[in-house]
Amino acid sequence: xxxxxxxxxxxxxxxxxxxxxxxxxxxxxxxxxxxxxxxxxxxxxxxxxxxxxxxxxxxxxxxxxxxxxxxxxxxxxxxxxxxxxxxxxxxxxxxxxxxxxxxxxxxxxxxxxxxxxxxxxxxxxxxxxxxxxxxxxxxxxxxxxxxxxxxxxxxxxxxxxxxxxxxxxxxxxxxxxxxxxxxxxxxxxxxxxxxxxxxxxxxxxxxxxxxxxxxxxxxxxxxxxxxxxxxxxxxxxxxxxxxxxxxxxxxxxxxxxxxxxxxxxxxxxxxxxxxxxxxxxxxxxxxxxxxxxxxxxxxxxxxxxxxxxxxxxxxxxxxxxxxxxxxxxxxxxxxxxxxxxxxxxxxxxxxxxxxx
Amino acid sequence: xxxxxxxxxxxxxxxxxxxxxxxxxxxxxxxxxxxxxxxxxxxxxxxxxxxxxxxxxxxxxxxxxxxxxxxxxxxxxxxxxxxxxxxxxxxxxxxxxxxxxxxxxxxxxxxxxxxxxxxxxxxxxxxxxxxxxxxxxxxxxxxxxxxxxxxxxxxxxxxxxxxxxxxxxxxxxxxxxxxxxxxxxxxxxxxxxxxxxxxxxxxxxxxxxxxxxxxxxxxxxxxxxxxxxxxxxxxxxxxxxxxxxxxxxxxxxxxxxxxxxxxxxxxxxxxxxxxxxxxxxxxxxxxxxxxxxxxxxxxxxxxxxxxxxxx
Numbered sequence: 001x002x003x004x005x006x007x008x009x010x011x012x013x014x015x016x017x018x019x020x021x022x023x024x025x026x027x028x029x030x031x032x033x034x035x036x037x038x039x040x041x042x043x044x045x046x047x048x049x050x051x052x053x054x055x056x057x058x059x060x061x062x063x064x065x066x067x068x069x070x071x072x073x074x075x076x077x078x079x080x081x082x083x084x085x086x087x088x089x090x091x092x093x094x095x096x097x098x099x100x101x102x103x104x105x106x107x108x109x110x111x112x113x114x115x116x117x118x119x120x121x122x123x124x125x126x127x128x129x130x131x132x133x134x135x136x137x138x139x140x141x142x143x144x145x146x147x148x149x150x151x152x153x154x155x156x157x158x159x160x161x162x163x164x165x166x167x168x169x170x171x172x173x174x175x176x177x178x179x180x181x182x183x184x185x186x187x188x189x190x191x192x193x194x195x196x197x198x199x200x201x202x203x204x205x206x207x208x209x210x211x212x213x214x215x216x217x218x219x220x221x222x223x224x225x226x227x228x229x230x231x232x233x234x235x236x237x238x239x240x241x242x243x244x245x246x247x248x249x250x251x252x253x254x255x256x257x258x259x260x261x262x263x264x265x266x267x268x269x270x271x272x273x274x275x276x277x278x279x280x281x282x283x284x285x286x287x288x289x290x291x292x293x294x295x296x297x298x299x300x301x302x303x304x305x306x307x308x309x310x311x312x313x314x315x316x317x318x319x320x321x322x323x324x325x326x327x328x329x330x331x332x333x334x335x336x337x338x339x340x341x342x343x344x345x346x347x348x349x350x351x352x353x354x355x356x
Numbered sequence: 357x358x359x360x361x362x363x364x365x366x367x368x369x370x371x372x373x374x375x376x377x378x379x380x381x382x383x384x385x386x387x388x389x390x391x392x393x394x395x396x397x398x399x400x401x402x403x404x405x406x407x408x409x410x411x412x413x414x415x416x417x418x419x420x421x422x423x424x425x426x427x428x429x430x431x432x433x434x435x436x437x438x439x440x441x442x443x444x445x446x447x448x449x450x451x452x453x454x455x456x457x458x459x460x461x462x463x464x465x466x467x468x469x470x471x472x473x474x475x476x477x478x479x480x481x482x483x484x485x486x487x488x489x490x491x492x493x494x495x496x497x498x499x500x501x502x503x504x505x506x507x508x509x510x511x512x513x514x515x516x517x518x519x520x521x522x523x524x525x526x527x528x529x530x531x532x533x534x535x536x537x538x539x540x541x542x543x544x545x546x547x548x549x550x551x552x553x554x555x556x557x558x559x560x561x562x563x564x565x566x567x568x569x570x571x572x573x574x575x576x577x578x579x580x581x582x583x584x585x586x587x588x589x590x591x592x593x594x595x596x597x598x599x600x601x602x603x604x605x606x607x608x609x610x611x612x613x614x615x616x617x618x619x620x621x622x623x624x625x626x627x628x629x630x631x632x633x634x635x636x637x638x639x640x641x642x643x644x645x646x647x648x649x650x651x652x653x654x655x656x657x658x659x660x661x662x663x664x665x666x667x
Binding site for chain 1: 387388391392393396504505507509512513514516517521522523524525526591636641642643644
């Protein structure tokens with residue numbers, strides 16, 4: 001990990017030297033420090049700065065930054081992914097509020113100390129959040145328009161920390177955000193060790209790849225709309241790393257958006273040629289999918305070699321599925337599944353189950 | 357002979373769209389053509405014809421060129437019915453299956469039933485209009501509430517349906533889609549002279565031996581069944597019902613139903629297939645939603661027409 005220096009200019013004061021650490025994958029946050037202070041910068045996916053946070057002894061030197069206390073004992077989170085990050089760092093006891101307990105996998109629920117639900121119906125309930133008295137609220141935003149909604153929290157001395165790992169396009173970049181959680185819980189070294197382990201296992205999986213490439217189709221239609229990821233999307237990175245050929249990307253379509261809707265004609269043409277079909281929407285079994293889109297039956301009859309997998313092996317009745325949170329922090333498990341699917345080893349899959 | 361231009365444009369557009377050469381470049385083309393291309397284009401044609409026809413009936417009912425199925429609460433009712441189906445499916449276990457098509461149709465009929473109940477019939481058009489406005493707000497509020505409590509998947513399903521598209525239309529749907537449109541057109545055509553009398557006012561119609569109440573019932577039921585039924589298949593598609601009859605009336609400079617019925621339905625088909633064509637080919641390989649496109653085509657046509665009228 002490289003370190004480079006730069007000068008942080010504070011208003012009306014001398015310039016302060018900050019050493020910024022280079023991340024290995026993530027481009028949406030960076031951590032910098034000097035002897036007494038630590039800074040964290042968070043960015044939007046287009047590179048624009050979202051916020052700068054300060055931890056340390058000299059807040060006056062960084063007047064435009066948002067202060068984070070060094071010892072955060074009370075943390076609120078707006079996603080089960082953030083809860084998983086904190087659990088990895090054994091900091092689950094500090095969680096006082098969570099978005100929706102239905103989305104928390106049962107393997108995590110046991111660690112929690114009765115947190116308040118702040119988004120039970122999807123909309124954030126600020127009153128409940130404030131009642132839980134957190135020092136810090138880990139949230140995400142899609143764009144700058146989402147920021148003013150949280151301005152009232154600052155008046156209550158609640159720091160809103162933007163966790164933008166969902167906007168990272170590389171699987172390991174998403175995982176690298178554990179360092180940010182390490183920073184706010186004073187466990188940066190442990191977080192770095194965990195990430196390095198994830199990184200090395202991920203890279204070791206890449207060595208298992210065989211030259212034979214299987215073609216793959218993903219997703220399922222919603223009301224006649226079939227969405228697929230572009231080449232730069234997080235999922236495409238994983239599929240390419242697993243040596244799977246994303247067949248819709250051979251169609252030379254316009255790929256400006258990270259995910260885009262393709263006509264059913266093209267989607268079914270891809271499905272007819274694919275060896276593997278992954279992540280079939282939110283369907284819990286094949287019958288439900290066929291009931292909703294009967295034309296798939298004809299495809300399955302024409303393409304009898306196709307194997308279908310759904311990412312719901314870890315899904316519980318409440319809807320919680322560790323594919324989303326554990327898979328985000330441990331992409332090496334996800335990659336291992338995808339490589340095994342590509343190589344026809346279906347017995348030891350962790351997130352996926354075979355439908356056909 | 358007068359309609360030859362319209363018919364020619366209609367047929368050429370359909371043929372071009374059905375048989376663009378790209379689809380014939382591999383062995384799966386036969387499957388793709390019959391499973392997707394043909395039902396989609398024909399679905400667009402039927403939807404366009406039906407919506408434009410339904411729009412003409414509403415414009416006749418209100419004697420107003422800006423009327424459409426949304427005015428009496430049919431479209432919001434159909435949307436509410438579909439929302440009910442999407443957001444509540446799985447909540448109650450029913451011993452029988454309800455198709456999404458029925459969800460939307462039942463919603464449209466609920467709007468009509470409420471109109472009938474509140475106004476004790478369809479006699480007063482201004483009361484129909486006011487009640488339709490209130491029902492529209494009511495159905496929209498109920499739909500928004502359901503959206504608020506819906507899951508991500510349900511929201512996605514409903515949002516995509518609400519944007520409108522012809523992709524989900526299957527070969528087996530074409531017969532059931534076209535039946536009410538076909539019979540509705542024949543029925544209305546047989547009443548074409550009575551409708552012309554009705555356009556001149558209730559008193560004139562009565563003096564000519566035409567019952568305005570019967571005509572209103574005929575227009576509302578036929579228009580509502582067709583609009584509600586087609587909305588279930590293609591989603592709510594705006595402006596075609598408004599613009600199709602408008603173009604026909606402008607081109608032939610008459611409101612006589614015997615003259616404008618054919619161009620109205622042809623232009624409905626042309627607009628719908630044109631919108632679907634833009635949805636598919638404006639950004640190659642990416643499918644755009646129909647509803648915004650039909651509005652983007654329809655709104656300028658109407659505005660241009662208003663400007664010309666003012667001059």
